[in-house]
Amino acid sequence: xxDAPATPxxxxxxxxxxxFEAVPYAKFLGVQLELKGDELTAILPFKDTLIGxxxxxxxxxxxxxxxxxxxxxxxxxxxxxxxxxxxVIDISIDYLRSGRPVDTYARAHVTKLGRxxxxxxxxxxxxxxxxxxxxxxxxxxxxSDEAEAEPKG
Amino acid sequence: xxxxxxxxKSNAPHYGDRMSDDTPLWQRMATAGAMMIQGTPQARALGxxxxxxxxxxxxxxxxxxxxxxxxxxxxxIASGVVTTLLDNTCGVAAFAALSEPMSTATLDLRIDxxxxxxxxxxxxxxxxxxxxxxxxxxxRAFAFDGDDETDPVAAAQAAFMMGTSGRMGKNRRPPK
Numbered sequence: 361x362x363d364a365p366a367t368p369x370x371x372x373x374x375x376x377x378x379x380f381e382a383v384p385y386a387k388f389l390g391v392q393l394e395l396k397g398d399e400l401t402a403i404l405p406f407k408d409t410l411i412g413x414x415x416x417x418x419x420x421x422x423x424x425x426x427x428x429x430x431x432x433x434x435x436x437x438x439x440x441x442x443x444x445x446x447x448v449i450d451i452s453i454d455y456l457r458s459g460r461p462v463d464t465y466a467r468a469h470v471t472k473l474g475r476x477x478x479x480x481x482x483x484x485x486x487x488x489x490x491x492x493x494x495x496x497x498x499x500x501x502x503x504s505d506e507a508e509a510e511p512k513g
Numbered sequence: 514x515x516x517x518x519x520x521x522k523s524n525a526p527h528y529g530d531r532m533s534d535d536t537p538l539w540q541r542m543a544t545a546g547a548m549m550i551q552g553t554p555q556a557r558a559l560g561x562x563x564x565x566x567x568x569x570x571x572x573x574x575x576x577x578x579x580x581x582x583x584x585x586x587x588x589x590i591a592s593g594v595v596t597t598l599l600d601n602t603c604g605v606a607a608f609a610a611l612s613e614p615m616s617t618a619t620l621d622l623r624i625d626x627x628x629x630x631x632x633x634x635x636x637x638x639x640x641x642x643x644x645x646x647x648x649x650x651x652x653r654a655f656a657f658d659g660d661d662e663t664d665p666v667a668a669a670q671a672a673f674m675m676g677t678s679g680r681m682g683k684n685r686r687p688p689k
């Protein structure tokens with residue numbers, strides 16, 4: 361029996377930020393990370409280039425999806441105690457509200473951290489955490505050294 | 514199984530073709546394809562290009578760029594860029610299935626990433642709106658990084674709500 365929490369925090373914010381800052385696309389979007397204990401929040405500060413519908417105006421759905429995907433990746437990185445960047449296998453995004461031209465936040469929960477696969481759920485919100493603008497459910501391939509040593513296919 | 518959502522480029526009207534008022538929406542869109550991207554800040558930021566729009570179908574490309582890399586070790590383009598490209602292309606295909614313009618909203622988007630895209634390769638998304646009801650558009654799309662139609666990088670399935678309240682400036686206020 362193990363008393364270890366579901367997402368053991370063996371990584372600090374500086375390691376996590378270093379991993380993120382090395383990803384040019386995270387910088388392109390402008391995603392920032394905040395870590396309190398083992399609770400990770402990704403923040404996407406609003407900027408005009410994130411708009412997908414200039415009439416409403418609304419954030420591009422792809423941008424909201426990408427934010428949640430990056431949040432999932434960071435949460436897995438945290439749950440694994442910092443290894444290589446996991447690779448996305450599939451994602452399913454529900455759009456619940458159009459994203460307003462303000463800052464957006466996202467939090468992820470690793471439902472299951474297997475040996476090779478992580479199952480993750482993410483929610484993104486703006487004004488009210490209880491009123492999310494989008495939700496993501498996805499599977500990610502863990503690129504641990506062990507998995508990489510396995511034959512392909 | 515037909516894998517491709519192939520759009521015949523030869524049938525697509527060319528920019529600058531003269532259009533009459535009863536020209537179908539997709540043909541009017543085809544001539545305004547470049548404008549549709551120009552009018553979408555995120556599409557412009559990613560450097561998206563409309564290659565073709567035909568009835569209920571769209572082809573849009575995005576080039577590999579250093580600042581769009583998702584894995585610094587391999588230089589592969591971020592999956593988020595492919596997500597945005599597929600979402601955008603599906604939306605254009607849904608629009609191209611309409612007879613008159615109306616505002617749309619993405620309900621859901623499912624993406625399978627079959628393999629990483631080749632470093633430096635242009636990503637091409639081909640979308641087909643295969644069913645349009647009064648309220649919902651059902652769209653499928655594939656993303657390719659080369660000419661091999663049997664080897665896509667990613668596949669997408671999306672549903673769009675049609676005729677949503679797209680009041681201008683509606684989002685300038687917080688939700689009630």
